[in-house]
Amino acid sequence: MKQHKQRRLAAVCMIVALGATLLISGCSNEPAPTTEGQKTPQTGSGQVDPALTPQTGEDGSKGDEQVDKLASVKSEAAMATTTEEHNGKSVVTNPESIYVVVNKQRSLPDGYEPTDLVEPNVKFSFSEAHEKRHMRKEAAAALEQLFASANESGIELNAVSGYRSFKRQQSLFSHYVDTQGQEYASRVSAVPGTSEHQTGLSIDVSSPSVSNELEQVFGDSKEGKWLAEHAHEAGFIIRYPEDGEAVTGYMYEPWHIRYVGVEAATAIYEQKTTLEQFLSE
Numbered sequence: 001m002k003q004h005k006q007r008r009l010a011a012v013c014m015i016v017a018l019g020a021t022l023l024i025s026g027c028s029n030e031p032a033p034t035t036e037g038q039k040t041p042q043t044g045s046g047q048v049d050p051a052l053t054p055q056t057g058e059d060g061s062k063g064d065e066q067v068d069k070l071a072s073v074k075s076e077a078a079m080a081t082t083t084e085e086h087n088g089k090s091v092v093t094n095p096e097s098i099y100v101v102v103n104k105q106r107s108l109p110d111g112y113e114p115t116d117l118v119e120p121n122v123k124f125s126f127s128e129a130h131e132k133r134h135m136r137k138e139a140a141a142a143l144e145q146l147f148a149s150a151n152e153s154g155i156e157l158n159a160v161s162g163y164r165s166f167k168r169q170q171s172l173f174s175h176y177v178d179t180q181g182q183e184y185a186s187r188v189s190a191v192p193g194t195s196e197h198q199t200g201l202s203i204d205v206s207s208p209s210v211s212n213e214l215e216q217v218f219g220d221s222k223e224g225k226w227l228a229e230h231a232h233e234a235g236f237i238i239r240y241p242e243d244g245e246a247v248t249g250y251m252y253e254p255w256h257i258r259y260v261g262v263e264a265a266t267a268i269y270e271q272k273t274t275l276e277q278f279l280s281e
């Protein structure tokens with residue numbers, strides 16, 4: 001009942017706001033309606049239908065603050081303005097940004113190594129010390145949060161492979177070339193300097209239910225489905241979605257998650273888009 005009243009109030013405020021901006025001060029307790037991408041649904045008589053009035057907050061629409069934040073992320077990290085040509089290669093100018101886009105067309109600067117790598121306190125699929133246990137500090141804290149929330153939902157995830165240095169990517173890539181050929185290698189692995197794992201913002205995760213394999217079968221498992229639905233809540237995206245190869249350059253990888261922060265991850269999840277598309281709008 002109370003909620004209904006609030007909706008009525010919001011609807012009345014909307015009409016007042018539309019009709020006479022001078023009177024809007026009376027609505028100051030309500031978040032101002034956003035202007036981007038939201039049209040107020042109208043009934044046949046031209047009145048606002050309260051049931052269809054956009055609400056801010058829990059039911060999905062955005063407050064002005066979030067819209068502003070996303071707009072500034074998109075302009076600060078826009079794909080078009082964050083590369084420079086170096087020896088015929090496009091090299092990213094923002095390797096330390098949590099929004100950096102590294103892909104087959106966009107390399108990290110030669111020798112790039114993050115300065116804040118730490119080991120997240122989560123369960124790994126192996127026990128030895130290894131560089132792949134690391135992530136950048138902010139991403140590591142978010143991963144701990146993601147694993148804790150999985151655990152609360154009865155979902156068992158294992159971390160498999162995080163940070164990867166240029167040198168190790170080099171040896172992985174040449175292993176694929178040697179065993180499966182150049183063409184296959186470039187579909188499943190990255191040319192050294194173009195792996196997102198080198199940013200320290202990505203990690204591959206799997207589950208004991210699929211023997212911790214990094215295979216598409218993980219996407220069909222209960223754990224893979226949970227990950228796809230909840231990764232954004234901790235600031236991660238499924239970086240290489242199904243049917244995204246034309247944009248991302250990679251086949252579907254339900255196990256590879258990338259940290260971009262909660263706002264961007266939520267927007268990318270809700271829009272069912274990719275990091276590339278999000279930052280080229």
Ligand SMILES: [Zn+2]
Nearest residue numbers: 202203204256
């Ligand atoms: Zn990966």
